[in-house]
Amino acid sequence: MTAPALRPMALGEIVDRSATFWRAHWRRLYPLFFGFNVLQYAALKGGQALMGQGSSLTELVTMLRSAAQNPDVLRERTPTMLVGTTAVLLLLMFGTLFVTTAAAHWVLPTFLGEPAKLVDGVKHAGRRFGTLVGLFFIAAAWALVVFVLTQLPALGLSVAAGLLASPALLIVGMLLMALTMLGWMMWFFLRFALWGPVVAAEAVGPLGAFRRTGALTSGRVGPGLMGLVKMRLMILITVVAMLLLLISLISSVPVLVLQGMYGNLLDPAAGEVPAVLLVPAELLNLAAGAVMYPLYVAFQVIFYVDLRVRREGLDLELQLKAAA
Numbered sequence: 001m002t003a004p005a006l007r008p009m010a011l012g013e014i015v016d017r018s019a020t021f022w023r024a025h026w027r028r029l030y031p032l033f034f035g036f037n038v039l040q041y042a043a044l045k046g047g048q049a050l051m052g053q054g055s056s057l058t059e060l061v062t063m064l065r066s067a068a069q070n071p072d073v074l075r076e077r078t079p080t081m082l083v084g085t086t087a088v089l090l091l092l093m094f095g096t097l098f099v100t101t102a103a104a105h106w107v108l109p110t111f112l113g114e115p116a117k118l119v120d121g122v123k124h125a126g127r128r129f130g131t132l133v134g135l136f137f138i139a140a141a142w143a144l145v146v147f148v149l150t151q152l153p154a155l156g157l158s159v160a161a162g163l164l165a166s167p168a169l170l171i172v173g174m175l176l177m178a179l180t181m182l183g184w185m186m187w188f189f190l191r192f193a194l195w196g197p198v199v200a201a202e203a204v205g206p207l208g209a210f211r212r213t214g215a216l217t218s219g220r221v222g223p224g225l226m227g228l229v230k231m232r233l234m235i236l237i238t239v240v241a242m243l244l245l246l247i248s249l250i251s252s253v254p255v256l257v258l259q260g261m262y263g264n265l266l267d268p269a270a271g272e273v274p275a276v277l278l279v280p281a282e283l284l285n286l287a288a289g290a291v292m293y294p295l296y297v298a299f300q301v302i303f304y305v306d307l308r309v310r311r312e313g314l315d316l317e318l319q320l321k322a323a324a
Helices: 011-051 057-069 071-111 118-127 129-164 167-191 195-201 206-216 229-251 253-262 275-312 314-323
Strands: none
Touching: 011 071, 011 118, 011 229, 011 275, 071 118, 071 129, 071 195, 071 275, 118 129, 118 195, 129 167, 129 195, 129 206, 167 229, 195 206, 195 275, 229 253, 229 275, 253 275, 275 314
């Protein structure tokens, strides 16, 4: 593959190059992401089996109905649900970091026109496993601290509403809690948007990777609002996420049809889809997701390259390396 001309890119050009790279190479990355999706699916099903009641949406609705008549049911199940759900989410998030790092280690040299093997990306992620674990837990701890701090105003309003017996104040507190939680989620995705490419491309430890991701996604690369790195990143993530969401919605149609045939979409507890039909429909959804996820990794890597070209002269560095 011919190396692209590296220079600072506009937002539209980053999206265009990401889409072009994805069209040319998604088949190479497909086995990696489909295998990851299958493992993710197996972990979810295994977690549901271990957690028992309340582990699926249908069972959760049934449990909440029982709790309305007998609150002790909810109190007994809540700790298990919280622990199990948190463990599964952490495992899935770490798995996403691992597979993203493996893919980015192949995407980066391929985008720069250098030979690369996908198996080397998987091996690299395996060698950096300790770094990935350390980075993941540092990021999780930092995210927890930020979450608690952002929720303090809403929590204060809720406590005040209870002391003053004010429903209006309680509603304001709940709205503020929802807004701050949404803002926290957006902050997390922006703050750690490049953690895969950083570990894939740079010889840094867990703390170094944590600091590096923060440095890359902060500050500005140009004048005005669009010069802010987080603003550019937010716009691009929104565009790519909308494309991924559209494909996800289309591929989930078979599951929704089955749920409509065997129950009620507005009431998941009304019926249960036979596993012999549900599992193939869900695997079809996973297969479609494996097609599109390489687009997001391509965007991450190309955005990472653009930042390094703008701030660190990566294009000149590669030219000198080639000349040498």
